[in-house]
Amino acid sequence: MLRGKKVGLRARHEDDIPILRAELYDDVVNGSRAEGRPWRPITPGSNDSRLVVDDTVESNVPFSVVELEGDTLVGTANLWGIDNHSRSAHIGLGLLPAARGKGYGTDVVAVLCHYGFVVRGLHRLQIETLSDNVGMLTAAERNGFVREGVLRSSAWVLGEFLDEVLLGLLAEEWKPDARG
Numbered sequence: 001m002l003r004g005k006k007v008g009l010r011a012r013h014e015d016d017i018p019i020l021r022a023e024l025y026d027d028v029v030n031g032s033r034a035e036g037r038p039w040r041p042i043t044p045g046s047n048d049s050r051l052v053v054d055d056t057v058e059s060n061v062p063f064s065v066v067e068l069e070g071d072t073l074v075g076t077a078n079l080w081g082i083d084n085h086s087r088s089a090h091i092g093l094g095l096l097p098a099a100r101g102k103g104y105g106t107d108v109v110a111v112l113c114h115y116g117f118v119v120r121g122l123h124r125l126q127i128e129t130l131s132d133n134v135g136m137l138t139a140a141e142r143n144g145f146v147r148e149g150v151l152r153s154s155a156w157v158l159g160e161f162l163d164e165v166l167l168g169l170l171a172e173e174w175k176p177d178a179r180g
Contacts, residue, residue, distance in 0.1 A: 002063070002115055004107040009063035009077055009115070012053045016064045016073050018044075020051055023096045024076065032158050033130060034094055058082065061115075065093070065108055074099035077108050079116055079125075087123040089116055093136075105139035110176070113143055117171045124170055130155060131163040145169045 001010040021042055025031050031039040035050075042048045053062050059082045065075040075095035082089040093108045109127075116122040127145060129136040141147075145167040153161035 002111050002119075003068065004111040006068060006102070006107045007074065007104050007111065008066050008068050008071075009108070009111050010066060012051075012062055012064045012076075017051045019073055019096070020064075020076055020094075024094050025050060029158065030094075030097075033133075036155070058084075065095070065099075065104065067099075067104075074104055075108070077112060079112060079120070082120070082122075087121065089120070089122055089125055091116075091125055091127050091140075095135075100135060105135050106142045109139045109143045109145075113169065113174055114176065117174055122171065124168060126169075127167045128164050129167070130157070131165050137165060137167075140167045140169075143169070144173055144175055146173075 001008045021044070024034070025042050025048075028039050042051065046052075060078060060080045061082070062076065062078040064073055065077050066072060067074055073096070075093060077091075077093040079089045080092055091109060091112050093105060093112070095104055095108075113125060116125050125145075127136065127140050128151070129140070131150065146169065147165055148168045149166045151164040151166060154164045155162045
């Protein structure tokens with residue numbers, strides 16, 4: 001397990017899947033905002049790649065996020081689009097509704113930075129998020145990510161186009177203790 005100040009990132013357990021499905025993916029609004037594709041229901045027991053881990057896919061490293069006190073599942077996180085040639089990857093996370101607003105997102109981003117820069121030896125990490133996702137923007141910026149641009153009207157979400165913000169962080173800019 002990778003440990004932060006408040007959360008740990010560990011392998012996905014089979015009993016995590018029904019909780020993540022019910023609290024993150026079955027919610028039409030949350031699912032629509034989190035995915036770059038239209039929401040659709042997930043059939044219980046299916047091998048949907050958003051939930052079931054395929055350890056043969058090297059370009060995506062999914063984690064379950066747990067509170068360090070009590071080992072309670074609070075969300076999901078991943079390093080995806082890993083490019084070993086350019087030494088870059090993207091960060092993604094989703095917190096269960098009850099876990100939002102507690103600083104877990106900032107800690108998850110910090111742990112993913114440690115994993116990407118220290119464990120994997122990557123040079124650049126990137127985040128794309130909806131421009132109104134204040135929680136993710138705050139978590140990214142508290143960890144040193146810089147806003148590099150706005151992708152105007154790039155995401156079709158529940159009947160409207162929304163802007164996305166592109167944030168980046170380079171290994172030499174990363175300050176592990178800068179999170180707050």
